[in-house]
Amino acid sequence: MQQILTYTFLTLYTVTILGIVLVIITDNRNPLKTLPWIIVLLLAPVAGLVFYFFFGQNLSKQRIISRRTRKRITLQLEEAEHTGCPDLPEQYRPLAQLLRRTCHAVPLYGSRITPYTDGGAKMEALLGEIARAHHHIHLQYYILSDDETGRRLRDALAAKAREGVRVRILYDDVGCSGVKKAFFREMREAGIEVHAFLHVKFPRFTSKVNYRNHRKIVVIDGRTGFIGGMNIADRYVRGTEWGSWRDTHFRIEGSGVAGLQIAFLSDWSATTKRHIAGPEYFPAAKRYTDDILQIVAGGPFGKWRTLLQAESYAVANARRRVWIQTPYYLPSDVLNTALQTAALAGTDVRLMLPARSDSKLIDLASHSYLDDMMRAGVKILFYEPGFLHSKLLIADDALTVIGSANMDFRSFEHNFEVNAFVCDEEFTARMAAIFDSDAAKCHAVTPGEWFRRPRRRRWAESFMRVFSPLM
Structure with a gap:
């Protein structure tokens, strides 16, 4: 038996x-x-x-928010007259069309974008904007830590909630899995609306744990927004035990904030099943510059992988330079080939990575891709003072991509991410200057040096590369 x-x-x-x-x-x-x-x-x-x-499990054919709801939210922006702008430069019209057709990203005109490369400066700017809020504060982060930085933010938001400002928070349930429930309970008791995105709980645990919301979005009164790579935790301000934490975040003022508002309200509707509407969420925007940007909310559900498609298109069509900062380089074959092809064609392709990241296994897998990159003529820069967590792509003289997405399978295939595609020569020049400043702190690896690394190391890299799509 x-x-x-x-x-x-x-x-x-x-x-x-x-x-x-x-x-x-x-x-x-x-x-x-x-x-x-x-x-x-x-x-x-x-x-x-x-x-x-x-x-x-592949849930890409499912939808957590209907096209009708997304269209209804986007319509608020168009009715608020945020979309009127001059024609895009001819060379960027196909990219703008791609972004609009795949994820309804509307071109927005005249925003002012302020970059922050220091976590402390970004945190003070955020707290300052929160203090000036009058109507609403919308905040979404992958990580909200119960540490000194997190408690400063919690207390600032609680104070505004007591003043009558509507404060709404979305956090990722896996990203904040180590945070005690009391941290969020205290927010709710102060009058803050707090919800976990794709709550992880049996029996539906298996369908959600691999699809995480990696977006970092703040919208204040519909007039000021924040986007970038920094979460809310002490390490983004103070660094790690073994080095500084080099990251990039951005404050947006003007019509670009409406794009962030759409991304937040879409996630809020999907999470709470409540639709927020009203002209107060899309106030008239002041024109600050001549830039044109599109806020792109990429995600794993639906047919298209917009961020992967758009960034690959931008690389393939660059003629002068492609400069990239990313903490993890685990690219799809399409993007990897596009970068190699650009370098072989004479484009100045530079890839800046951390000399040491927060994951040894990801380091091994990332480094396995660098052999062919170097053979193609890509310049590899390893940032040495600490962990480089910045996400940046510069293509030629007028296109910059900023936001939360890394150049890896997880960001392109599994995560909910948000990036801004900015068309503006002045902003691109500023970001190129920041890249140059970081490059001065990097070790530029030569092919001779790279190909002499120990054979055992190369075997380990090749082994981990097999599993890079799962990381």
């Missing part, structure tokens, strides 16, 4: 594994993602089944 039960279990288990493999194959995923899952399931079926159960 025991043998029959054993054979029955093994048969059912084998059928389950083979069934999952068949589902993965027929799902027509990217082969770079399909193969690692098949390898894990066949070579380590027990661990593979657990990992697939939690992280491997």
